[in-house]
Structure formats: structure tokens, C-alpha cells
Amino acid sequence: MARRHIQARERLLEAARDVVRAKGFSATSIDDLCRSAGVTKGAFFHHFRSKEDLGVEAARFWAETTSELFANAPYHQPADPFDRLIAYLEFRKLLLAGEVPEFTCLVGTMVQETYDSAPAIRQACDATITGHAMTLVPDIQAAMAACGVTGTTAESLALHTQAVLQGAFIMAKARGSAEIAADTIDHLIRYIRLLFNTPTPEEIRQ
Template identity: 30%
Template sequence: MPQSTSRRRSPEETREDLVQATVRLILKQGFTATRVDAICSEAGVTKGAFFHHFKGKDEIGDAAIAWWGRMGSQAYAPAWDDVEGDPLVRLHRMLDLMIQFTEREAPCVCVVGMMSQEFAQSKPEFRQAADRELAHWSQQVAKLLDQAKCQHPVAQDFDSDSVAWFLNSLWQGSMLVSKTHQDPAMIRRNLEMARHYLDTLFPASNLNPN
């Protein structure tokens, strides 16, 4: 919903409002269809204010990817940041959080994935920014998998980085396919299969992730 232009804001608040407005528009219609005028209208600021903070549309697109990455890290914090918790329990908690994301009223989509789909071949700077965020997600998951291997017996050894990227691909791909297929429940089904796969890696743990 567009914000009122009458609210007095600090420069930091104005910049944040512009970035969040861009994120909302990307999720709604993609970045290509998002114009600077629409961003300003959505944020409730003037075009002059936009160009005070950003050189152009590409710069705010990069900022939107980074903002989404920070928001994601905060959303996953109950699983990623609980350094005292059992890493396998934390992996299950992460899957629980992902399932909760799919149960919100808004469609379960990802700015990073959408920008990757739109620009991986045409805008190297966006591809690199998106890849950094995807790599960060995979690194966090791989770290938990490595820690879990130190504490729990495994069915057979596996490469944590490869498994983390597999889960990342399943997550991103599920959001894309479910959006195309108009079946949000598909993501939840795939995440439960990911949970089952995780259980096969650590078959003797018999943990209650809750």
C-alpha cells in the first residue's frame, strides 16, 4: 500500500521506505515492470528524493536484493543463531520456519529467486548479488550439517555443501513451480520430503524437533 507523502522522515527512513517499496513491487510484478515513478508512489516520496538516495533503478534493485537477504537472516535466526541448540534440531526448526512462510496469506516467493530468474543472463551485477545471498543461505545450512555430523551418527558420509545447495535448489525451485502451477501446498509437500531426506542422513537420531 502506498505510503503518505506527508509523513516527516529522516534520510535513513526515506531510503528504507524506498527499498521496501521496491521489494513489494518486485514481489507483485517483477523488477522489469517496476518503474521509478511507481517506486516513489509506493513509498510516498518524490522523484527527487529517490535520486538523492539512488543513482537509478539498478542501484535500488541491488539494494532490494541485499535487504531481502538481511530480512531472511532475521527470519531464520531462531534456527541459525541458536548456537547452544542441537544442530539437527535446528535444521528441523529451519524446515518448520520455511513451512510457516508458505502458510502466510501472501504468495510464498523470493526476491532473490525472482531477480535471478529475470536477470541471470542479462545483468551480471544482479546475478552476483543474488548468488551472494543464495550462497549465504547454503553456507548457514552446510555449517549446521557439519555440526550435526559431529554430534550424530550418519547413514553414510556426505558432503555438507552439496546437500545444502540441494536443499537451496529444492526451496527456490518449489517456490517457482508452485507459483506457475498455482499450488502453494506443493512447497509444503516438498519441504516435508526434504525433512524425510534429512532423516535418512541421520537415521539413528530419533529426535523430536519440537
């Protein structure tokens, strides 16, 4: 019985991850979530007090599952911290696969709709986005020290990368295509190379 309860909760969180990215938080009903998860409405209310409560937990679930993805990603492999930063952004481009709802950000989607109406969801989304940004800070700090970059902070640049990525997702939704998001990440890579005064591989070969 306990295991079935755990599975029902996880299925509802997975349903929120997929349905909200496809339809938006406001347009997603509890019935939609139950239908997608294959559970009853009674099971929903056994685990969550309300749709807002689910939204908070879905943000945390997103943080947990994506943290594992990024922790094991290949961008950590380069020895040089600047190379790891660029590899991170290249990895974000690789994630732009499938249809738009499949690669866009759950918490970015939710916070756009709920930042004023549901403070608890906003705070959970902020914690997720900011928490991920802060994982980049050690590499950025090391790269700044190695390249002599001043006038900004590693924390600020880390948050800027996430602002650009979230904006890229919005443009992808507007265009219905990943192409604009990939182009936006390329611009971010060029900006960071200019900031760190680091040539591209093509320039090095020349």
C-alpha cells in the same frame, strides 16, 4: 533532513521488496516504486543511480532483514544438530503464509529475470542465497559427524536445501498456492531423514 533521506531510502527498499515480488523486476517501473514508497522520482535518484542499482541494494536489504528473522527463529532451540536442521525446514513451511508474493523470495525472483542482463544483481542475489545457506553448515556438519554421513559435504547439502526451496517458490507461483511448496519441503525432509538414516517421530513411537 538527514532522517527524511534515510526514511525515503528505506521506503524505496521496502517498496522494491513488495512490488518486485508481486510484479517481477522487469515489470516494476521506477514510477511503481516511487508510488508505493510515497516518494518523488527525485528522491529515488538521490539514493539510487538506476533501477539496477536499486536491485543490488534491495538484495542486500533482503539479506539484512531476513538474517535477523532467521537468527531469532525458534529452530535454533533443539540441542541436537539434526533436530535443528529439521526444525529449520519446518520453520520454512511456517513462513508459507499469505498470498504468494508475501512468502516468496525477493532475490530468487530477481535473479531469474536478471542473471544474464544484470550481473551486479545476479552477484548480489547469489551472495544473499549462498550466505543464508552457509548459516546451516555448522549444524549440518555436526549432524553428519554424529550420524556418520559421508559421500557429500555440508556446504553442498546446505546449497541443495536452498535449491529445493527456490524451486518450491517457482511451483507455488505456477500453481498460485503455497500447498505445492509445503509438499516439496516435506519431500526434502524425508530425503534428509533417509540420508541421515534417522527415523521420523511416528516411526520412533511405533
